[in-house]
Amino acid sequence: MQLGLVGLGRMGGNMRERLRAAGHEVVGYDRNADRSDVTSLAELAEKLDGPRAVWVMVPAGVTDTTIDAVAEVLSDGDIIIDGGNSRFSDDAPRAERLDTRGIGYLDVGVSGGVWGKENGYALMVGGAQEHVDRLMPIFEALKPAGEHGFVHAGPVGAGHYAKMVHNGIEYGLMHAYAEGYELLTKSELVTNVPGVFKSWREGTVVQSWLLDLLDRALDEDPDLSDLSGYTEDTGEGRWTVDEAIRLAVPLNVIAASLFARFTSRQEDSPAMKAVAALRQQFGGHAVHKR
Structure with missing residues (x-):
C-alpha cells in the first residue's frame, strides 16, 4: 500500500523504515531536506495514486498548519491521519474542516517511542470505520506482532483521548x-x-x-x-x-x-x-x- 508521511523525526523516520520493511511504498516529506524523499508537499501528492492517504507526524504546535497545508494538495476521497500528540479536542474541528473538502480524517495515538521500529507501535485509532478499514494494512505493519497493540477506540478524537x-x-x-x-x-x-x-x-x-x-x-x-x-x-x-x-x-x-x-x-x-x-x-x- 502507498502512504505519504509528513514529519520524519525520531518517530516518523522509524515508522517509514518499519513500513518499507513490511513492503509498503512510503513517500516521506520533511522540512529537513536530508531526511526527505521529496522537495514539497505538492510533489508528495503527485507521487501517490488516488485515493491517497497521508500520515502527519509533527509536533503538536504545528499540527494544524501542517494538516491545512497537506489538505491543499489533496482532493476528494483522500484521508489525512494525525499520529502526533495532539489534544483530542482539536480532532473534531479538524475533521469537520477536512470534510468540507471531501477529505477523511483519522486521529491515532502512537506509543512505542524510539523502540517502535524494532518492536512495533501500539496504535489507538479514532475515526470512521470505513477509513480505519482502508488503512488497516498500514496499521497491521506498524503494530507489534500478535493480537494486541491496536484498537479502534471510537469516533474522531477517541484515539488521541486514549493516548x-x-x-x-x-x-x-x-x-x-x-x-x-x-x-x-x-x-x-x-x-x-x-x-x-x-x-x-x-x-x-x-x-x-x-x-x-x-x-x-x-x-x-x-x-x-x-x-x-x-x-x-x-x-x-x-x-x-x-x-x-x-x-x-x-x-x-x-x-x-x-x-x-x-x-x-x-x-x-x-x-x-x-x-x-x-x-x-x-x-x-x-x-x-x-
Missing part, C-alpha cells in the same frame, strides 16, 4: 518506580540497588517494560549521577488531569506525578520556603538558612 490517558498512567507508573528507587538508595540495608531492580524483572507483579528500561538506565549509570532531576512534560499529563476535573474523577496518583515534575524544575521551592517559615513561626522548629 492521553495512556500517557497519564505512564506518568504515575514512572513516578512509582522513581519513588521506590529513591527509598532504596536511602536505606541503610540495601547495598545493591541496581541488583534489586534487576531481580524484579522476572516473577514479580511489578515487572514491566518501564522496569526493564530503568534497569537498562542503571546498567549505564548505577547511581544516575550523570543526570539532572529536571523533568519536562509533553502536556498529555496536564490534559489528563484537566479531564479528571471536568468529569470529577479522582486521579490521585497521576495528578501527584504531574506536580512532582513541576517540583523538579524548582531549585528552591517558594512553597516549601513558606512551609518552613510557618513551622518556625508556630512551633519554633529549626530552619535551614541558605
Whole structure:
C-alpha cells in the first residue's frame, strides 16, 4: 500500500523504515531536506495514486498548519491521519474542516517511542470505520506482532483521548518506580540497588517494560549521577488531569506525578520556603538558612 508521511523525526523516520520493511511504498516529506524523499508537499501528492492517504507526524504546535497545508494538495476521497500528540479536542474541528473538502480524517495515538521500529507501535485509532478499514494494512505493519497493540477506540478524537490517558498512567507508573528507587538508595540495608531492580524483572507483579528500561538506565549509570532531576512534560499529563476535573474523577496518583515534575524544575521551592517559615513561626522548629 502507498502512504505519504509528513514529519520524519525520531518517530516518523522509524515508522517509514518499519513500513518499507513490511513492503509498503512510503513517500516521506520533511522540512529537513536530508531526511526527505521529496522537495514539497505538492510533489508528495503527485507521487501517490488516488485515493491517497497521508500520515502527519509533527509536533503538536504545528499540527494544524501542517494538516491545512497537506489538505491543499489533496482532493476528494483522500484521508489525512494525525499520529502526533495532539489534544483530542482539536480532532473534531479538524475533521469537520477536512470534510468540507471531501477529505477523511483519522486521529491515532502512537506509543512505542524510539523502540517502535524494532518492536512495533501500539496504535489507538479514532475515526470512521470505513477509513480505519482502508488503512488497516498500514496499521497491521506498524503494530507489534500478535493480537494486541491496536484498537479502534471510537469516533474522531477517541484515539488521541486514549493516548492521553495512556500517557497519564505512564506518568504515575514512572513516578512509582522513581519513588521506590529513591527509598532504596536511602536505606541503610540495601547495598545493591541496581541488583534489586534487576531481580524484579522476572516473577514479580511489578515487572514491566518501564522496569526493564530503568534497569537498562542503571546498567549505564548505577547511581544516575550523570543526570539532572529536571523533568519536562509533553502536556498529555496536564490534559489528563484537566479531564479528571471536568468529569470529577479522582486521579490521585497521576495528578501527584504531574506536580512532582513541576517540583523538579524548582531549585528552591517558594512553597516549601513558606512551609518552613510557618513551622518556625508556630512551633519554633529549626530552619535551614541558605
